[in-house]
Amino acid sequence: MSLGMAINLLRGGVLQVLIVAAPILLIGMITGLIISIIQATTSIQEQTLTFVPKIAAILGALIFFGPWIITSMVQFTIRLFQHISTIH
Numbered sequence: 001m002s003l004g005m006a007i008n009l010l011r012g013g014v015l016q017v018l019i020v021a022a023p024i025l026l027i028g029m030i031t032g033l034i035i036s037i038i039q040a041t042t043s044i045q046e047q048t049l050t051f052v053p054k055i056a057a058i059l060g061a062l063i064f065f066g067p068w069i070i071t072s073m074v075q076f077t078i079r080l081f082q083h084i085s086t087i088h
Contacts, residue, residue: 001087009083016076020069024061031057 035050062069 005087009080012076012080016072020072023065024058027061028054028058 031054032050035053039045039049
């Protein structure tokens, strides 16, 4: 295996992780931002107030995006296994 092939495999893996994690992370970030805006406007500065809505939003995102994440990861794994046969 050449260095270029190894770099391409690593690049593909990192890109796959970013694509799969992006929706969940964005929903968690947006939920945290909304809760912090609500906290700032109401002057409630309780740190534990952000925890439960974030967990609920991330759980909902995992339920909603779960099938897509699994399909994407299975396709990536199949491509990776097919690529193994071409490595010398």
